[in-house]
Amino acid sequence: MTGLRTHETDICIVGGGMAGVAAAVSAARRGQRITLVERAGFLGGAATAGSVSQFVGWHTRAGRKVIAGIADDIIAELAGLGGADGFDRFVMSTGHCMDRIAYDPDLLKIALDRLMQAGGVEVFFHSILCGVENTKGRIERISVAGPGGLTGIEARCFLDTSGDMALLSAAGAEFLPEPAAGRQPATMMFALAPVDFSRLEAVSREQKTEIIQRGLETGALPRAALHHSRVPGSAVAWFNISRISVDAVDPLSLSAGEMEGREQAVRIARFLIGNLPGCEQARLDRLAPSLGVRDTRRVLGEHVLTADELRRNEGFADTIACGAYPIDIHHAGSTSLTIEEFGEDHYYRIPYRSLIPKGLKNLATAGRGLSAESEAFAAVRVMPSAMATGHAAGIAAAMVAQSNSGDFRAIDVPALQAELRAQSAFLGES
Ligand SMILES: Cc1cc2nc3c(=O)[nH]c(=O)nc-3n(C[C@H](O)[C@H](O)[C@H](O)COP(=O)(O)OP(=O)(O)OC[C@H]3O[C@@H](n4cnc5c(N)ncnc54)[C@H](O)[C@@H]3O)c2cc1C
Structure with a gap:
């Protein structure tokens, strides 16, 4: 990749959906130089391009709040624009009870712009990943095609929050096999x-x-x-x-x-x-501007989250986020839906290792990219969880960018957890 314009940064995030935005906000708070690459001309991913229009899965059925931290800050910014209602419990036409925050997808775009500007995040809109230089498991530089041609971006570390795992795929990461029942279908809102x-x-x-x-x-x-x-x-x-x-x-x-x-x-x-x-x-x-895609590739991580771990609330020592949203599977080629609810006050934990792809040192993921088998993914895929894992990935990336090792595996996980808690994230009760 010679002859490209070069852009240097500390942390490069590919994909400006809710996970990528949360990661950018949290990494920027640590004083790092952040570059966020997004193929659309606005942020939010499925939340805006897919017009999903409701954030679901903040609380257990008993009302315990299990998502907080930067997710709350994003909602506060949106509410300040008149773009979000308060929490609401509603009964779906399938009879299941959900908690949600309904929002305006257009005002969300503006709220996310403001958060990027406030954090000094450099945003490359209309820019799509098109190449990667990878030496011995370390990403040296990526190239993006955007207005004016190609730019090479060099960073100490990278996050792939593209949902489709575009950077991980280009870097040669290993992916989990296609689920036997097929991937969840997409929806045009x-x-x-x-x-x-x-x-x-x-x-x-x-x-x-x-x-x-x-x-x-x-x-x-x-x-x-x-x-x-x-x-x-x-x-x-x-x-x-x-x-x-x-x-x-x-x-x-x-x-x-x-x-x-x-x-x-x-x-x-x-x-x-x-x-x-x-x-x-x-x-x-x-x-909606684009088809809403629920499910594509899922990377093989240092830990692959399973539905049984969610069901028994596995007490991971490296928990970086929690969730309470049920297992919600839209079946391909059928009119039906399977929802497996958990107990009244049940929540589950998400381990740091599920953000770390095997075989790559300075690249991690969050949001829809989490390493999870398909049933577990059907629970953790919602936007509050995407923001919570993005929050953690952003702090972890800042730690990696400031470290000598430059390896997501080598960070001080208890320090990451302490920082998340100090920023009001919920990591479960000990
Ligand atoms: C139809 C539908 C309904 C849903 N309903 C709900 C709901 O009611 N409530 C809820 O909370 N969740 C819901 N979800 C789930 C939730 O919306 C998503 O799982 C979540 O938004 C994923 O966030 P993300 O940031 O991980 O990924 P995404 O939102 O997919 O964001 C990825 C971003 O990366 C960008 N990108 C991709 N490839 C590249 C590339 N090569 N170069 C540069 N940029 C790239 C994309 O443009 C996008 O902005 C729904 C999902 C769908 C599709």
């Missing part, structure tokens, strides 16, 4: 407006079941659900109903999925306007 929420929210569970049945029988609904969330203070509802089986790291498959997602959104919107009380006056107001 869409919004209807104006919605009469007083009528929509008065629809009974029985009525919903009957509407879903009609939608499935006529082929209008690809999924047995009517999930929606309201953009705070507006008459706009985002719906999470479409379902598209896609290999998101195959360009032709992903492109076909984007097109199929838009087609499904139009069909479903027509059905909802004709059948769902409160939506009669609405139109298809907007589509």
Whole structure:
């Protein structure tokens, strides 16, 4: 990679979704020079490009808060813009109870911009990873294609928070095998407006079941659900109903999925306007900018998190985050969903080693990239967990950048945990 423009930094983060942003904020607080590379022209990943519109999984069912720290700071910034509601418990059309914060995806983009500016993070928008120089397990430099051509970025260490594990893949990391049941399908989120929420929210569970049945029988609904969330203070509802089986790291498959997602959104919107009380006056107001991808590659980490470890709340000595969201599996090629809830006040721990890919020294991951078998991933994939693991990865990266070893394995994990606790992160009770 000769003849490139070169950019030097302490920590380079590839992927500006909720995990990458949380990592950038936490590393910047330690006074490091941070460069964040993002292929879109805004931050947030699935939260904005996918218009997911609700952060779920903050509390146990009994109400114990298990996600805090930088995740709370991000929500506070968003709430300051009027872009987030408070915590809300809601019953899904499947009958499961969830806790969430509904938000405005456009205002979230602005909140995340402000956090980057406040932390002095250098953001490379419209820039996509296209190469890596890797010597004996150490990333020396990456190249990104962006406005004006190619730039080489040299850093002491790197985080891959691209969701699709773009940097890990380019660096030759080893990945877990494809799950036997296939990867979870993608969804094209869409919004209807104006919605009469007083009528929509008065629809009974029985009525919903009957509407879903009609939608499935006529082929209008690809999924047995009517999930929606309201953009705070507006008459706009985002719906999470479409379902598209896609290999998101195959360009032709992903492109076909984007097109199929838009087609499904139009069909479903027509059905909802004709059948769902409160939506009669609405139109298809907007589509998410991109298909929401739940599941792609998962790296082989120093620890691969399992569903049994979540079920028994394994007491990892290197816990860096917790979660309480249930195992939530959208089945490929089917209209159904499996949700395995945990006990009333059950939470689980996530170990530092699941952020560390085998065989690479100065590269770690967070968020959707966590090393986890597919059932465990179905629980830890939500955005509050992505922010919590990003928070930890950012501090760890700052420690690596300041160390002589330059190796994520060599950091002082108790010191990382102490710093996380001092920043209000919840790491479980001892
Ligand atoms: C349809 C759908 C519904 C969901 N529902 C919920 C929900 O209700 N509540 C909830 O909390 N969670 C939900 N989730 C899960 C959650 O949204 C994601 O798992 C989470 O946002 C992942 O965050 P992340 O930062 O790890 O990755 P992502 O959000 O995937 O971010 C990765 C970022 O990396 C960038 N990137 C990728 N490749 C490159 C590259 N080569 N170069 C540069 N940049 C790159 C992307 O543009 C993106 O911005 C849902 C997910 C989907 C898809």
